Each structure stands twice: as structure tokens, then as C-alpha cells.
Amino acid sequence: MSWTKAERYRSLRDVSALEMETLRTKTAASPWRFGYHIQPPTGLLNDPNGFTYYNGEYHMFYQWFPLGPVHGLKHWYHVTSPDLVTWTDRGVALVPETTEDSHGAYSGSGFVKDGELHVMYTGNHRTDDWTRHTSQVIGVLRDGKIERRNVAIPDVPAGYTEHFRDPKVWLEDGAYYAVVGAQRTDETGCVVLYHSVDLDDWTFLGEIKTGLDSFGYMWECPDVFELNGQHVLVFSPQGIEPDGHRYHNIYQSGFLIGKLDVETLTFTHGAFEELDFGFDFYAPQTTEQDGRRVLVGWMGLPEIEYPTDRFGWAHALTLPRVLTIEEGMLKQRPVAEMTTLRQDTFLDASGTSISVATPDRYELEVKTDGSDFTLDLLQVENESLVIRYDATAGELTIDRTNAGEPFATEFGTTRTKAIHVTSLHVFVDSSSVECFVNDGEAVATLRVFPSELEKQLRYEGATASLTGWTYQ
Amino acid sequence: MSWTKAERYRSLRDVSALEMETLRTKTAASPWRFGYHIQPPTGLLNDPNGFTYYNGEYHMFYQWFPLGPVHGLKHWYHVTSPDLVTWTDRGVALVPETTEDSHGAYSGSGFVKDGELHVMYTGNHRTDDWTRHTSQVIGVLRDGKIERRNVAIPDVPAGYTEHFRDPKVWLEDGAYYAVVGAQRTDETGCVVLYHSVDLDDWTFLGEIKTGLDSFGYMWECPDVFELNGQHVLVFSPQGIEPDGHRYHNIYQSGFLIGKLDVETLTFTHGAFEELDFGFDFYAPQTTEQDGRRVLVGWMGLPEIEYPTDRFGWAHALTLPRVLTIEEGMLKQRPVAEMTTLRQDTFLDASGTSISVATPDRYELEVKTDGSDFTLDLLQVENESLVIRYDATAGELTIDRTNAGEPFATEFGTTRTKAIHVTSLHVFVDSSSVECFVNDGEAVATLRVFPSELEKQLRYEGATASLTGWTYQ
Numbered sequence: 001m002s003w004t005k006a007e008r009y010r011s012l013r014d015v016s017a018l019e020m021e022t023l024r025t026k027t028a029a030s031p032w033r034f035g036y037h038i039q040p041p042t043g044l045l046n047d048p049n050g051f052t053y054y055n056g057e058y059h060m061f062y063q064w065f066p067l068g069p070v071h072g073l074k075h076w077y078h079v080t081s082p083d084l085v086t087w088t089d090r091g092v093a094l095v096p097e098t099t100e101d102s103h104g105a106y107s108g109s110g111f112v113k114d115g116e117l118h119v120m121y122t123g124n125h126r127t128d129d130w131t132r133h134t135s136q137v138i139g140v141l142r143d144g145k146i147e148r149r150n151v152a153i154p155d156v157p158a159g160y161t162e163h164f165r166d167p168k169v170w171l172e173d174g175a176y177y178a179v180v181g182a183q184r185t186d187e188t189g190c191v192v193l194y195h196s197v198d199l200d201d202w203t204f205l206g207e208i209k210t211g212l213d214s215f216g217y218m219w220e221c222p223d224v225f226e227l228n229g230q231h232v233l234v235f236s237p238q239g240i241e242p243d244g245h246r247y248h249n250i251y252q253s254g255f256l257i258g259k260l261d262v263e264t265l266t267f268t269h270g271a272f273e274e275l276d277f278g279f280d281f282y283a284p285q286t287t288e289q290d291g292r293r294v295l296v297g298w299m300g301l302p303e304i305e306y307p308t309d310r311f312g313w314a315h316a317l318t319l320p321r322v323l324t325i326e327e328g329m330l331k332q333r334p335v336a337e338m339t340t341l342r343q344d345t346f347l348d349a350s351g352t353s354i355s356v357a358t359p360d361r362y363e364l365e366v367k368t369d370g371s372d373f374t375l376d377l378l379q380v381e382n383e384s385l386v387i388r389y390d391a392t393a394g395e396l397t398i399d400r401t402n403a404g405e406p407f408a409t410e411f412g413t414t415r416t417k418a419i420h421v422t423s424l425h426v427f428v429d430s431s432s433v434e435c436f437v438n439d440g441e442a443v444a445t446l447r448v449f450p451s452e453l454e455k456q457l458r459y460e461g462a463t464a465s466l467t468g469w470t471y472q
Numbered sequence: 473m474s475w476t477k478a479e480r481y482r483s484l485r486d487v488s489a490l491e492m493e494t495l496r497t498k499t500a501a502s503p504w505r506f507g508y509h510i511q512p513p514t515g516l517l518n519d520p521n522g523f524t525y526y527n528g529e530y531h532m533f534y535q536w537f538p539l540g541p542v543h544g545l546k547h548w549y550h551v552t553s554p555d556l557v558t559w560t561d562r563g564v565a566l567v568p569e570t571t572e573d574s575h576g577a578y579s580g581s582g583f584v585k586d587g588e589l590h591v592m593y594t595g596n597h598r599t600d601d602w603t604r605h606t607s608q609v610i611g612v613l614r615d616g617k618i619e620r621r622n623v624a625i626p627d628v629p630a631g632y633t634e635h636f637r638d639p640k641v642w643l644e645d646g647a648y649y650a651v652v653g654a655q656r657t658d659e660t661g662c663v664v665l666y667h668s669v670d671l672d673d674w675t676f677l678g679e680i681k682t683g684l685d686s687f688g689y690m691w692e693c694p695d696v697f698e699l700n701g702q703h704v705l706v707f708s709p710q711g712i713e714p715d716g717h718r719y720h721n722i723y724q725s726g727f728l729i730g731k732l733d734v735e736t737l738t739f740t741h742g743a744f745e746e747l748d749f750g751f752d753f754y755a756p757q758t759t760e761q762d763g764r765r766v767l768v769g770w771m772g773l774p775e776i777e778y779p780t781d782r783f784g785w786a787h788a789l790t791l792p793r794v795l796t797i798e799e800g801m802l803k804q805r806p807v808a809e810m811t812t813l814r815q816d817t818f819l820d821a822s823g824t825s826i827s828v829a830t831p832d833r834y835e836l837e838v839k840t841d842g843s844d845f846t847l848d849l850l851q852v853e854n855e856s857l858v859i860r861y862d863a864t865a866g867e868l869t870i871d872r873t874n875a876g877e878p879f880a881t882e883f884g885t886t887r888t889k890a891i892h893v894t895s896l897h898v899f900v901d902s903s904s905v906e907c908f909v910n911d912g913e914a915v916a917t918l919r920v921f922p923s924e925l926e927k928q929l930r931y932e933g934a935t936a937s938l939t940g941w942t943y944q
Contacts (some may be wrong), residue, residue: 012490017538018567020489024513025563025616041496066489091497095490144497472942 008065008072009097014059015067015171023312030311031452032431035361035472036089036341037299038062038079038317044069045315046283047166048296049076052110053289054117058084059141060296062317062439063107068088069314071302074104076121076146083321083337084294094146098134100125100154107221107287108136109168111176113199120178122165132162138199150200152178155439158359159185160192166221167194168285170329172460179208179222181235189237193265198302208233209266210256216240218362221253221283224260227293228325231260233267234295235273236283245395245416246274250301250304253282255330273330277417278435278444279397279408293323294335299432300446302336307405307449308431316458318445319427319434327377331440334425338363347457347468355465358428361471364457366424366464373461377428378403378448380455385448387435389461396421396437404450417442480537480544481575483567487539495539495784503924504903505676507833507944508813509771510534510551510559510789516541517787518755519638519693520768521548524582525761530556531613533565533591533767534789541786545773546576548593555809560694566618572597579638579693580608581757582646582675585671589613591809592650594637595875606635606650609625610671623671624650629676631657633663638693639666651680651694653707661691665737680705681738682728688712693725693755696732699765700797701756703732705739706767708748708755710758711906717867717888722773725754727802727841738880743794745802749889750907750916751869751880753790765795766807771904771917777879779921780922790917791899791906803912807896810835819940826931826938830900833943836929838896838936845933849900850875850920852927857920859907861893861933868893868909876922889914901943912925 008381023042027033039045043066050061057080065072076094079087096105099124106408108121118140136153137161144340160433163183170177178194193205208224213393216237223234236253258269275284275296276352300306300315308314321332342363347356358377366375371391378385385403389396401413417437425436435444459466478554484492495514499505512832515538522533529552537544548566553561554884564923568577572595579639581594590612597605608625628636635655650666662684665677688709695706708725725748730741736863747756748769756769772778772787780786793804814835821827828848843863850857857875861868889909897908906914931938 012487014495015489016485017487017489017492018484018564021484021538021564025561028561028563066493089497089500092490092493137678138724 003068003070003072007037007068008070010067011073011097012066012075012092013097018279020066027313029395030308030313030447032308034316034429036085036431037319037429038135039337040064040077040315041089041315042066042313044071044313045077045298045317046071047107047304048283048285048317049107049121050110050117051296052117052120052286053286053287054110054111054112057082058086058116058287058289060317062112064092066092068221068312069309070308073105076105078144083340084335085337085341090144093141093144094121096123097147098123100151101131102126104132107166107172107283110287111169111171112434118149120167121170122167122437123151125263129280129368134162136167136178138356152196152202153180153194155172159194161185161187163218168221168223170225174280178202181220181222182220183218184441186219188214189216190241191219191222191233195355198313199300206265207384208260209264210269215272216252221285223286225286225288225293229390230257230325231262231267232257232323232325233260233269234284234286239383245277245418246413248302249279249281250411251282253284253297257325257328273384276443277333277415278446279400279415280447281412283447286323292336293325294320294334296320297445303314304408306407306447316432321443329441332436332443333440334427334434334436338427340468341471342470343472344470345467346470347466350463350465352461352463356457356468358468359459359470361429362468363466363471364424364426364428364466366426366459366466368422368462368464370420370422370464373459373464375424376456376458377426378431378447378450378455379458380451380453383450385433385450387424391420391462398435398444399445399448400448407449415444417444475540475544478797480542482537482539483545483569484547484564485567485569492538496607498783499785502780502785503778504921505786506901506903508557509901509904510537512549512787513592514538514563514785516543517549517770517789518543518772518774518776519579519770520755520757520789521579521584522591522595523591523757523759523768524584524589525759526582526584530761531582531589532559532789533582535712537628538564540784541778541781544596546578546596548577550616555812556807557813562616565616566593566611567612568595570595570620572609572623574598574623577607577621579755581640581661584645585642590621590671591618592639592641594639595623606634606636608639608650612678613664617831619841622673624668624671625652625666629664633657633659635690640693640695642697649718649821650674650711651692651696652855653694655690659712660686661688662689662693663707664704676736679881680732681736681790682741684744687734687744688724692746693757695756695758695829697758697760697765701727702794703739703800704729704796704797705732705741706756717749717890720884720887721751721753722775722883723754724767725756729797729800729802746916747804750918751872751883751887752919753917765871766792767795767804768792771919778879778919781885788904793915801913804908804915806825806899806906806908810899814941814942815944816942817939818942819938822935822937824933824935826929826936828929828940830927830929831938831942833901834940835943836900836938836940838898838938840894840934842892842894843934845936846929847896847897847932848928849905850927851930852923852925855922857905857922859896863892863934866892870907870916872918872919872920878942887916889916
């Protein structure tokens with residue numbers, strides 16, 4: 001699909017309601033629309049933004065190009081939820097139309113100040129010769145729209161390119177900090193830190209010194225937080241080459257666990273680990289409420305054509321996951337509120353060979369004795385989505401080679417993780433699978449575009465108990 | 473709510489996608505949105521139009537002013553269903569923009585010719601001094617849009633005013649007939665008949681002679697069909713005064729059963745009867761498929777403010793009903809496909825006093841021994857919607873006096889029907905109740921706007937069995 005610049009840089013103000021209604025109809029008629037994930041009404045969704053608990057509800061925004069499944073002029077769309085699992089569309093919150101964001105209101109984060117939900121985001125401006133200029137802008141949510149408050153960081157500091165974006169703000173000891181994803185002028189990625197007491201004046205404190213001085217050409221979507229007495233730095237590096245079973249997606253998302261010294265900006269840490277070993281995960285963002293740290297990612301990646309493109313839309317956000325550090329390991333578990341979505345129990349069986357017709361959307365718990373198994377989640381005619389465990393090798397493989405309409409095959413059609421498996425906790429939506437392994441030790445997220453036929457689940461192998469619940 | 477002409481006569485081409493998205497968000501955030509009824513995405517829905525089985529699906533259109541809960545510039549919106557109960561939005565099918573329909577694409581009907589879905593509708597044009605001119609236009613559905621084919625009836629025949637609309641077409645013996653709702657120049661209502669062999673040339677055959685020469689000032693939405701060996705003329709007369717328990721709504725909808733002599737246009741018939749004894753029913757339209765005659769009405773009336781107006785939308789269509797004539801009486805039953813919407817059974821009880829918490833949307837069957845009862849469907853705090861049966865008087869009363877947010881109270885808050893009751897079959901949606909009495913002998917349709925609190929159903933009286941199913 002080839003879109004001209006003129007086609008991609010149009011806002012909702014530039015097109016008629018009739019054009020938009022036609023797009024909505026095309027999207028609504030698409031197969032593979034989600035049942036319980038945050039998805040765009042039309043066009044392309046990417047990064048989660050401004051994820052904040054405010055005024056009794058969770059607020060989530062996302063990067064949105066309304067007019068088609070391409071990365072065009074980015075708006076912010078707004079959804080809210082009382083419980084993280086049932087979401088209500090609140091409409092477009094930010095239409096890019098100032099000098100700073102004339103070419104897109106890019107990613108940012110949310111925080112509450114003086115009883116109002118604030119956001120800080122990256123404004124993208126292009127000069128006539130298409131030179132990029134980025135600045136970091138603060139806005140306030142009023143009557144469902146983000147009003148601009150001030151330009152916090154008007155220019156990129158010396159030593160960095162205009163690939164400088166995705167501010168994540170937090171409040172600490174009465175002052176504000178913001179990390180920003182950056183590219184050094186030597187085209188390596190890093191994260192820098194800013195400080196402000198009033199949101200008006202921001203001081204550049206410098207780079208966070210991770211020692212990863214040549215780890216990809218750009219780090220996007222940084223996020224820093226304390227968790228169970230340690231610091232976690234989450235970021236999405238671009239330009240990492242495949243290495244064994246790791247780094248097979250076009251871009252990566254992962255984390256470092258360690259200790260950040262705010263005086264010296266030194267971050268001592270363990271190894272970089274990927275957050276998700278599936279095919280379709282990027283640009284996560286977290287928020288904290290009542291001591292619980294929750295992460296949501298973009299269930300997609302840039303520069304890949306997805307089968308829904310021809311219906312005028314693309315992508316969704318992942319389910320929210322609770323993060324903890326237990327015995328030095330990051331655990332990711334689905335939020336407990338997911339269980340409120342359970343309807344009928346369509347499966348409750350034990351054995352070594354189990355087959356059942358499945359609904360289009362469901363939750364599945366599998367507990368095994370630790371030996372080999374094969375679980376086909378979407379068996380229909382010649383299609384299958386296979387999760388295979390080899391206990392001898394200690395490897396879990398997800399194989400979408402024949403899982404319906406193919407896409408992104410140049411990045412491979414299997415993903416493997418070295419792990420000893422005793423349980424899976426799986427969430428299937430119309431065109432996605434999220435598979436939590438061993439009570440949150442690892443997670444794999446992927447899109448899948450099966451035929452619209454009645455599907456079977458087939459399990460063979462280790463003695464196991466399987467329980468499945470229908471979702472709407 | 474006061475809208476200027478300029479505000480009301482805007483089409484989807486005249487407003488920006490941003491304005492429309494804001495309207496969509498406002499509507500989506502409304503309480504009282506329906507779960508299983510056809511409702512507008514924004515703005516005002518009125519008459520069902522073009523109801524036709526075509527290409528393996530039921531097609532329904534409706535009168536739609538997208539931009540607010542007022543009668544503005546009428547577009548046609550399109551929905552389809554394989555089964556009459558699960559409907560998919562297909563978007564706007566007709567934007568009024570020719571000379572004939574410059575001020576609205578008003579109501580009309582559908583039929584299949586040469587493998588294509590055709591419609592005939594009323595174009596409304598206003599001159600500079602706001603004089604109305606109506607014509608009847610034929611269109612063809614192609615790629616989801618109604619393309620104009622020809623102007624079938626460019627002018628109103630002598631003897632009638634410009635209140636001349638709502639053509640209903642049918643094919644008989646290889647030729648086309650159309651009835652049109654009309655007003656004579658003496659300001660009385662009637663129905664006239666046209667004939668065509670090719671859809672191009674239409675001959676005015678004259679009035680259908682019902683003998684009802686002074687029965688209201690206008691008849692809207694006529695429909696003529698054979699049913700169980702008799703003819704039925706359905707129409708919606710305006711200007712009928714209340715008479716005992718009858719005719720309490722602002723406008724009426726009813727039918728005559730008899731025999732139409734196509735040579736003399738004489739229609740010999742029994743008494744005019746209302747189709748529905750509830751508060752909110754108007755402008756029904758029927759179609760026939762596989763020998764089954766199905767009717768859908770507008771669950772609303774003109775010139776009344778409804779509580780959803782402040783959320784930018786109004787009205788819905790009724791559930792489809794199957795019509796039959798049995799022992800000379802018109803029976804109306806919910807289509808059998810409704811049972812596919814049943815989820816959990818939340819109530820299955822017998823006795824004389826039954827109370828249960830209800831879901832927001834449900835189906836209920838009540839079978840009694842024929843004596844007095846009181847059934848409160850929406851009991852919550854000070855609110856109740858009461859269906860009361862007085863066996864001695866032989867009267868069934870629906871009382872919405874305290875049923876949540878009041879509206880249309882100038883037309884009374886109770887409706888009563890003389891009938892001996894042994895069963896009710898009730899469909900409750902978020903803001904509607906449709907109550908079928910004695911297996912289709914009578915029906916009452918009404919809107920209701922209760923608080924968003926947990927509700928109770930309370931039954932007292934005649935020994936009865938009650939069964940209830942949750943709907944989504």
C-alpha cells in the first residue's frame with residue numbers, strides 16, 4: 001500500500017464526515033476485529049500513551065492515524081476503564097495543529113497535577129525540506145480534549161539528533177522527572193533525563209549511564225520506575241541483530257533491572273532481557289496505582305503489512321499485565337480483573353489427549369506435569385497455531401507457520417524460548433494470542449489471522465488439566 | 473433544543489470528520505444505548521426504509537439525520553442481518569444531494585429487480601421561499617451506496633397537496649405497484665396507487681377507496697399486502713383524536729383487514745385497529761421472505777423530546793414481528809430467531825409472588841391462570857415500570873408514571889388495552905420494553921429511561937410461571 005505524503009499528512013479536520021463514515025463502515029465490516037482488546041475505530045493504532053489512573057478511572061490514549069493503516073499524521077485517541085478490562089471509547093483527544101506538532105502528536109505519558117490529568121508528548125514538525133524538528137509539549141485534559149499548556153523542551157540538546165522523543169514523566173520528592181528516548185549524534189541509542197519543579201522550566205540532567213554504549217541506533221519509549229526495591233528501565237531499542245532465539249522481530253522491547261543513582265545518573269544493572277518472546281509486541285508503557293505496576297504494550301510493529309490493512313485498520317493494544325520482581329526475576333501476570341470477563345466454562349478436562357471446539361475468544365489455563373506437549377489453539381482444516389514444548393531441550397516454541405493468512409514471514413514464523421514449562425495461561429481474541437508461561441515467568445504476544453471457521457483446540461502430551469472460559 | 477434551518481440542513485459532506493467523531497463520542501458515552509436493537513451511531517433515526525431480503529441477507533435502511541437528535545436533512549443509513557436479530561452497520565447509503573432530494577431523502581421501500589436491490593423513496597425539495605416539492609425517486613444499491621436510477625413520479629397529481637410520500641412498491645403479475653401516502657387538498661389523508669411495467673413510466677391509478685374519508689389530515693407510510701388470503705392495508709394516520717383507551721399517542725399506526733379490488737380500487741374492510749398499544753411506535757414497514765411477513769416499526773414518534781437528546785441521539789427500530797391472520801385477527805409475534813439471543817436463564821419460577829434481580833437486557837415469558845397480577849419490570853428505589861392486569865375489568869395497563877426520567881407526559885403516562893390476559897412475552901433492552909400479549913394478540917412498545925442501578929423484577933398476583941433469559 002503506497003500513500004503519498006499529502007495523503008498521510010491529513011487530520012480529522014481536513015476530511016469530511018462522509019469520508020470518515022465510509023472508513024468506519026469498511027473497518028466495522030472487517031474480519032478479525034477484537035472482542036476485548038483496545039483497537040482503533042479506523043486507521044492505525046500504535047504506541048500506548050498517557051496511561052494514568054485519574055478521577056476514579058484508568059485513562060489510556062494511543063497513537064492514532066485515523067485515515068488508513070499507515071503511519072500518517074498522528075492524533076491521540078482516548079479510552080477509559082474502571083477496571084482495566086472493559087474500555088469505553090472517549091474519542092479523539094488531540095488533533096495535531098500547532099507549530100510544534102504540525103506533523104504529528106507523537107508518544108508521551110500522563111500524570112496528575114492539581115487535580116488535572118496532564119500529559120507530556122513529543123511534537124513533530126517538518127520544515128519545507130522535510131527536516132524533522134522535535135519538541136516536548138505539556139497538555140492538560142479538559143472536556144475530553146488535551147489543551148496545550150506549554151512547550152517544556154523546545155529543542156534537542158547538543159550531542160543528540162532529532163530522534164528525540166517519548167517523554168515519560170514521574171513525580172518524586174515534589175519535583176518532576178522525565179526520561180526521553182534519544183539517539184546520539186554517533187547514531188547509537190540512549191535515554192536522557194530531565195528535571196523540573198514547576199513543569200515550566202526543565203533542566204537537562206544528562207544521559208542515564210547504562211554502559212550499553214552501542215546497543216542499537218535508537219531507544220524509543222523509555223520508562224523508569226521502582227519495583228520491589230529495585231529500579232527498572234524499560235525501553236525499545238531499534239537496530240539489534242538476531243542472536244540465537246532472541247531479537248527476531250524488526251524491533252525489540254526489553255528491560256534492565258538494577259539501581260539508578262540519581263546523583264551520578266549511573267544505572268548499574270543485569271542483562272537486557274526481552275519483555276515478550278512473541279512476534280508482535282513493542283513500545284510498552286506502565287503506570288502505577290495502589291502499589292500495582294501495570295504494563296500495556298502495542299500489539300504490533302512498524303514497517304510490516306498486516307492482513308487487516310486491506311480493511312483500513314491495523315493493530316491493538318495488549319492486555320494489561322502486572323509487573324513484580326520476585327527472586328530477582330521480572331514477573332508479568334495478567335491483571336486479576338481479567339477473570340470478570342469469564343462467561344461459560346467451555347472446557348474442564350484432564351488427560352493426555354484433549355480436543356474441543358472453541359469459541360472465537362477465550363481464556364485457557366493449562367497445567368502440566370512438566371513433560372513434552374503440543375497445544376494447537378486454532379486448528380481448522382489446514383490451519384493451526386501450535387505451541388510445542390520439548391522438555392529435553394527445555395524449549396517452548398510458538399509456530400504460526402500455518403496459522404491462517406501469512407504476514408511478516410521475512411522475520412520467521414516460529415519463536416522459541418528456553419524455559420522449563422509447567423503451566424500456560426492463554427488469552428485468545430479474534431486475531432491475537434497472549435500466552436503467559438509458568439505464572440508470569442515469560443510472555444509471548446502474537447497476532448494471527450485464521451479463517452472464519454469453527455475452530456478446534458487440540459492438546460497432546462504431558463498429563464495436564466485444561467480449563468477454558470468463553471469471552472465476549 | 474432549538475436548531476436553525478442552517479444547522480438542520482447540513483449533510484455529512486458539509487461537516488468535518490472531527491465534528492462527527494465528537495458526536496460519535498458523545499453518543500457512545502450515553503446511558504440507555506441499546507444492546508440488541510437497531511440504533512443510530514449518532515443523531516436521529518426515524519422510519520424503517522427499504523426493508524428487503526436480498527442476496528442472502530435482510531437489508532434494512534432507516535431515516536437518519538446524523539448531526540443531532542432533530543429532524544434535519546434526512547440521509548439513509550444501512551444495516552444488514554442474516555437472521556433479523558444480529559445486525560451489522562453498513563454505513564450511510566444515501567446522502568441527499570440532487571435537485572429532487574436537496575432537502576432530504578425521505579422514506580421509501582425496497583425490492584429486487586434483475587438481481588439488484590432497488591429502492592423507491594420520496595425526494596424532498598424546498599424552494600427559496602421554503603415551499604415543499606416532493607417527487608418519488610428510484611435508486612439501486614451498488615457498492616453500499618444507493619445510486620439514483622430515475623425520477624419515477626416527478627409531481628404530485630391534481631387533488632393532492634405536497635404531503636405526498638413514502639412509496640411502498642411490490643411486484644405482482646410481472647408489473648410494479650406502488651402505494652403512496654397522501655393528503656387531499658381538503659386536508660384529509662388517504663392512500664393512492666401507481667402502476668408501472670418498467671419502473672420508468674408510472675401511471676396514477678387513483679385513490680384506494682376505504683370509505684374513511686375524514687380520518688385524520690395525512691396518512692403516512694402505507695403498506696399493502698396479502699396475508700392468509702386477505703388483504704391488509706397498514707398506514708400511519710395523523711390527526712386522530714383520543715377515543716376511550718385508543719389513540720393517545722401524538723400520531724397513530726394501524727391497519728385494515730379486507731379485500732382490495734384492483735379494478736375498482738375499492739377496499740372493503742373491518743374496523744381500523746392500532747398495531748401497538750404502547751407509547752412509542754410509528755411508521756412500520758413490512759417485507760416478505762419465504763412466505764413470512766415481517767414488520768418493523770420506528771420505536772419513537774415525532775415532535776417529542778426524549779431524554780437521550782442531550783447525548784446527541786434519539787430512537788431505535790422495534791424488534792421484527794411476524795404477522796399472520798388467525799380467525800380474522802391480526803397476530804404479531806416476535807420472530808423465532810429471537811431465541812438465538814438467549815444467554816443464561818436468570819429466572820425460572822412459579823408462584824404468586826416472585827422477585828429477582830434482573831440484567832439490563834432480557835427476555836421474559838409469563839404464563840398466568842388468568843386472574844389479576846402486577847408485574848414491575850424495572851423496580852429500583854423510587855422507580856418502577858408496572859404492567860397491571862385487572863381480570864374483572866378485562867384490562868391490561870402499562871404504567872410508566874414513575875419509570876425513571878419522565879418525557880412525553882403531556883400524552884399521559886399510562887396505556888390500557890381491553891384484553892383477557894393469560895400470557896406475556898416481554899423483551900427488555902436498556903431503554904425499551906416490547907410486550908407481546910397472549911401469543912401475539914396485542915403488542916405494546918415503549919421507551920423507558922431508568923436509573924443505571926441494579927434493578928429488580930417483582931411479580932405479584934395470579935399463579936404464574938416466569939422464565940427469563942439474559943440478553944447481551
